[in-house]
Amino acid sequence: MENKKILITGDRPTGKLHLGHYFGSLQNRVKMQKDYETYILIADVQALTDNFDDPDKVRANVKELALDYLSVGIDPKYSNIYLQSLIPETAELTVYYSNLVSVARLYRNPTTKFESLQKEKIFGSNAEGITYGFLGYPVSQAADITILDGDVVPVGEDQLPHIEQTREIVRKFNNIYGETFKEPDAVLSKNTRIKGLDGNAKMSKSLNNAIYLADTEEEVSKKIMGAVTDPNKIKKDDPANPDICMVYYYHNLISDKLDEDNNTTKYKDDLKTICSECKSGARGCVACKRELIEKMNIMLAPIRQRRKYYEEHPEEVEEIIKQGTANAKHKAEETMRRIRKNMKLDYFEK
Numbered sequence: 001m002e003n004k005k006i007l008i009t010g011d012r013p014t015g016k017l018h019l020g021h022y023f024g025s026l027q028n029r030v031k032m033q034k035d036y037e038t039y040i041l042i043a044d045v046q047a048l049t050d051n052f053d054d055p056d057k058v059r060a061n062v063k064e065l066a067l068d069y070l071s072v073g074i075d076p077k078y079s080n081i082y083l084q085s086l087i088p089e090t091a092e093l094t095v096y097y098s099n100l101v102s103v104a105r106l107y108r109n110p111t112t113k114f115e116s117l118q119k120e121k122i123f124g125s126n127a128e129g130i131t132y133g134f135l136g137y138p139v140s141q142a143a144d145i146t147i148l149d150g151d152v153v154p155v156g157e158d159q160l161p162h163i164e165q166t167r168e169i170v171r172k173f174n175n176i177y178g179e180t181f182k183e184p185d186a187v188l189s190k191n192t193r194i195k196g197l198d199g200n201a202k203m204s205k206s207l208n209n210a211i212y213l214a215d216t217e218e219e220v221s222k223k224i225m226g227a228v229t230d231p232n233k234i235k236k237d238d239p240a241n242p243d244i245c246m247v248y249y250y251h252n253l254i255s256d257k258l259d260e261d262n263n264t265t266k267y268k269d270d271l272k273t274i275c276s277e278c279k280s281g282a283r284g285c286v287a288c289k290r291e292l293i294e295k296m297n298i299m300l301a302p303i304r305q306r307r308k309y310y311e312e313h314p315e316e317v318e319e320i321i322k323q324g325t326a327n328a329k330h331k332a333e334e335t336m337r338r339i340r341k342n343m344k345l346d347y348f349e350k
């Protein structure tokens with residue numbers, strides 16, 4: 001493990017993960033975990049920045065998030081799943097970093113800007129009541145990454161501004177206090193953004209257009225049956241345009257994934273038939289949806305199986321998080337010693 005580069009990433013425990021998360025980032029983590037020293041963070045502190053009034057929600061979703069991670073194949077043999085709030089060194093580093101970032105720079109971050117405008121209930125209209133904590137969470141995220149000496153950060157594209165912010169902080173810190181950190185790189189997936197069942201450009205919980213990794217076969221079936229298809233196709237044998245059909249879009253996505261998993265081209269070959277049948281009117285939407293449901297369930301089967309195992313073994317999940325947290329904490333303490341030394345704060349150390 002010693003000479004491997006360090007991978008760090010994570011999610012806020014605020015809800016179940018969906019296919020957008022899976023294709024956007026989780027899949028990449030699963031692939032990369034063996035080649036890196038891997039830390040996957042349950043970002044409960046960050047979740048509180050816009051859920052400070054609902055600690056029960058954050059608490060309940062910690063377990064859900066851990067189950068999502070384990071069910072997609074994040075393997076505790078390779079990966080440390082850990083809790084952000086149990087690494088208080090991160091909070092300390094955030095304070096030091098906060099001197100290196102201007103408030104104007106934080107206001108320019110497109111992701112926090114977008115998110116804060118969507119949270120009228122807590123931040124008021126036009127995010128006028130945005131809190132210091134929410135505005136500053138990218139600074140705390142920079143601390144998450146650097147306290148573990150992260151080299152790579154596999155994330156969805158919405159996180160790129162935060163990684164850029166991290167790199168800026170690192171440069172400034174090194175400049176002032178001497179070479180202390182490396183600049184981490186973001187790693188994007190091939191499919192960075194997954195469309196929703198309704199045709200929206202983004203699958204998202206708030207848009208209610210998502211397929212969750214924890215969905216049952218019945219839920220998946222119901223959702224796909226309601227997915228948006230070419231609106232010009234009225235009758236079963238009308239020709240249609242697959243390019244504007246969500247069912248075809250997911251056929252494409254899942255076929256790619258299944259072929260990759262099984263080292264085949266079978267699904268890709270089927271896809272050509274689906275496409276031409278759709279265009280010629282030889283394929284009805286209902287049959288096409290049924291085929292997609294079947295494929296989706298093939299893809300989700302191993303995920304469901306692992307979830308079931310861990311749901312039935314909660315003590316094992318707890319042990320995994322405890323161990324992962326202990327490993328991350330150990331590393332953070334080491335980094336903190338280096339930081340204090342470089343910042344001339346190592347008062348009584350020999």
Ligand code: TRP
Pocket residue numbers: 008009010011012041043046141144145153155159
């Ligand atoms: N901002 C991430 C999200 O919205 C969560 C996160 C917190 C994170 N700290 C991180 C991601 C460090 C990567 C690295 O889900």
